[in-house]
Amino acid sequence: MNSRRSNKRKRAAGAPPLWLIYALLVVPIGSLLVFRYVPAASALFHAFTAWDVGGANTFVGLRNFIELYRDPVFLQSLGNLAKLGFFSFTVSLTVPFILAEMIFHLKSERWGFLCRVAVVLPMMVPGVVVFMLWKYIYSDAGPLTELLTNLGLDDWVHGWLSDPKTALLAIAFVGFPFAYGVHTLIYYAGLANIPPSVLEAAELDGLGAMGRILRVHIPLILQQAKLLVVITMIGIVNGFESVYILTLDGGPYNETMVPGLYMYLNGFSYQRMGYACAIGLLMLLFLLAFTMGLNRLVRSDGYDPAAR
Amino acid sequence: MNTTKKTIRPGHAADILWRVALCVLLFLMFFPFLFMVMTSLKDTHQFYHSFWMPRWPLHFENYTYSLGQMGAYIWNSLLVTAVSISGILTFSVITGFLFARYDFPGREVLYYGMLAMMMVPGALMLVPSFMWVDRLHLLDTYWVMILPYIAGGQVIGCYLLRGFFGEIDNELFEAAQVDGAGLFRQLWHVALPLARPVLGVVAILSALGTWNEFLWPLVTTSSEDVMVLTVGMLRYTSRVGTLYGKMFAGYTISAIPLGILFIFCTRLFMKGITSGALKA
Numbered sequence: 001m002n003s004r005r006s007n008k009r010k011r012a013a014g015a016p017p018l019w020l021i022y023a024l025l026v027v028p029i030g031s032l033l034v035f036r037y038v039p040a041a042s043a044l045f046h047a048f049t050a051w052d053v054g055g056a057n058t059f060v061g062l063r064n065f066i067e068l069y070r071d072p073v074f075l076q077s078l079g080n081l082a083k084l085g086f087f088s089f090t091v092s093l094t095v096p097f098i099l100a101e102m103i104f105h106l107k108s109e110r111w112g113f114l115c116r117v118a119v120v121l122p123m124m125v126p127g128v129v130v131f132m133l134w135k136y137i138y139s140d141a142g143p144l145t146e147l148l149t150n151l152g153l154d155d156w157v158h159g160w161l162s163d164p165k166t167a168l169l170a171i172a173f174v175g176f177p178f179a180y181g182v183h184t185l186i187y188y189a190g191l192a193n194i195p196p197s198v199l200e201a202a203e204l205d206g207l208g209a210m211g212r213i214l215r216v217h218i219p220l221i222l223q224q225a226k227l228l229v230v231i232t233m234i235g236i237v238n239g240f241e242s243v244y245i246l247t248l249d250g251g252p253y254n255e256t257m258v259p260g261l262y263m264y265l266n267g268f269s270y271q272r273m274g275y276a277c278a279i280g281l282l283m284l285l286f287l288l289a290f291t292m293g294l295n296r297l298v299r300s301d302g303y304d305p306a307a308r
Numbered sequence: 309m310n311t312t313k314k315t316i317r318p319g320h321a322a323d324i325l326w327r328v329a330l331c332v333l334l335f336l337m338f339f340p341f342l343f344m345v346m347t348s349l350k351d352t353h354q355f356y357h358s359f360w361m362p363r364w365p366l367h368f369e370n371y372t373y374s375l376g377q378m379g380a381y382i383w384n385s386l387l388v389t390a391v392s393i394s395g396i397l398t399f400s401v402i403t404g405f406l407f408a409r410y411d412f413p414g415r416e417v418l419y420y421g422m423l424a425m426m427m428v429p430g431a432l433m434l435v436p437s438f439m440w441v442d443r444l445h446l447l448d449t450y451w452v453m454i455l456p457y458i459a460g461g462q463v464i465g466c467y468l469l470r471g472f473f474g475e476i477d478n479e480l481f482e483a484a485q486v487d488g489a490g491l492f493r494q495l496w497h498v499a500l501p502l503a504r505p506v507l508g509v510v511a512i513l514s515a516l517g518t519w520n521e522f523l524w525p526l527v528t529t530s531s532e533d534v535m536v537l538t539v540g541m542l543r544y545t546s547r548v549g550t551l552y553g554k555m556f557a558g559y560t561i562s563a564i565p566l567g568i569l570f571i572f573c574t575r576l577f578m579k580g581i582t583s584g585a586l587k588a
Contacts, residue, residue, distance in 0.1 A: 032460075039433040039440050124563045124566040126563070128542075132559065133340045143343060268527060
C-alpha cells in the first residue's frame, strides 16, 4: 500500500513512461541473459548429460557425479586444493594483516600513503605475467637455482616444478611473500575506521602494542576479515591460472591438479563437456554453501565499520 | 597532537623495527619485478655473467624488439578494453539510474536478477559459455571478448551506481524537472556530473578485469589478428625461448598500460580496488 502510494507520487512528478524504462533496460539485461544466464542454465543442464564434442547430448542423470566420486584424479585434485587452500588461506589472511598493521603504525602520513601505493603497484603486472615470472624463478636459469648455487647448496638445486615431492609446494609459494595489495588495503581500511576514542581508551587501560592488536584491532576488523575470507575462498576454488601457466596439465603425476584445471582439461582437451559442467557445478555449490555458512557463523551485528 | 601513537616515538626501537620489517617485506614483494626490469635491459652475455647486478650498456633494443613482436597484441588489448569499458559504463549508468530513481513493476526482480550473477564466477561457466559463443559464431572475433565482458562487467557498475544515484538529493532532480528536463537530461546534466568519481572507479575496475582476463581469450581466440596481450604473452614467451632480456622486456611492457593509468589516477585506483572487493 505504502509503496504503491510512493510509486504513484513519483509517477505523478513526471516520471518517464514505463515503456521507455523497459526499452532502456532491454539491451543491458538482454546481454546479461544471453551471455551469463544462458551459459549458467546450460551448465546446470549439461551437468546431467554426456555432452561430447560431436554434439551428442544424452541425459545420464547423476552418472557424472557418481563417476566423479570414483575418479582418482578428481579426488586427488580435491586433496591438492585442500592443501593449497589451507596454505594460501593462512598466508593471505595473516601477511596482509601484519603489513596493514605496520603501515597503520607508521607515524608519517606521507609514508603511510606511499606504502599503500607500493603495495598496490604489483597489480599493474597482469596475473599471467606474474605466474610466468614465477615459472622462471623456479627454472634452471632462475634466481632460486642461482641463489642456491651461490650459497654452495648445489645439492638442493632441482626441478622444483617437475619433482612430484615439491611441485605442489612450489605452486603454493607463488606470490611469496604474499603481501597482496587488495587484502592489505581492505585490512588497512578497517584499521583506519576504528574511532580514535576507542584506541585512546585502549591505551588508557594500559594495553601494550600486542594487547591492542589482539584485543582491540582484531575484533574490530572482523567484518573486513570475513570479506577477505570470502574473496580468498573464491580465488582459491576458481583459480587455476597459476597451475595452468606453471605446470600446464597439473603434472607431475597430477600432483598439482586442482578441480578448476581438471574441469578445463575435461572441457577442452578430453572433450567431455558434460563431465566438466558437473565439476563446475560442484565448485559453485561448494562456494555458495561456504559463503552462506560463513554468513551464519559471523553475524554482521554489533560494531560494523564497513557500514559507516 | 595524536596521543594514540605516543608510545612509539620516532627513533624509538620498536618503530625502527617496524620500519625495517616493512622494508624487508616490500623488498621481497618487489624482488621479482625489480629482477624483471633489470634483466630486461641485458643481453644474453650480460645475463649469464652478471646475474644479480645491472650491467652497462643498457640494451634498450630488447624493448624495440618486443614492441615489434607484441605491438599487435597490445593494440588488440587496448581496443577490447576500451570498447568494453565504454559499454560497461553506458550500461551500468542506464541500469543504475533507472533502478535507483524510478519505481516500476519488476524492478526488484530485475535488479536482484542482475546481482545474482556476481555469485556465479565466470570461470565455472567456461565450458558452456565457450560452446554457446561457438554456436553464435563469435569465436575469433573481438566481440567474443567484448560482449561477455560488458554483460558481466555492468553488474558491479550497476550496483555501485545504483547506490550512488540513490543517495543524490531528490530536490536536485525535481528542480531539473520543473525546468522541463526529461529522463535523459536529468541523467546527463544532473546525475552524471556528480557521479564522476564513481564512474572512475567503475572504469578502473573494468580496466583491471578486462586487461588481465586470460582464460576466456585463451579458449575463444586463436588467430593473431584478434589475440590480446595476456594470451599473446604465452606465444611470445615460447618464441623468445631463453633470450631472457627480450622475454623480460616483453613482461615489463605488459605492465606499462595499467601503470600509466595508475600514475594518472592513483587515489581513484586505490579506492576502486577496495570497492571492487566489496562486491563479494
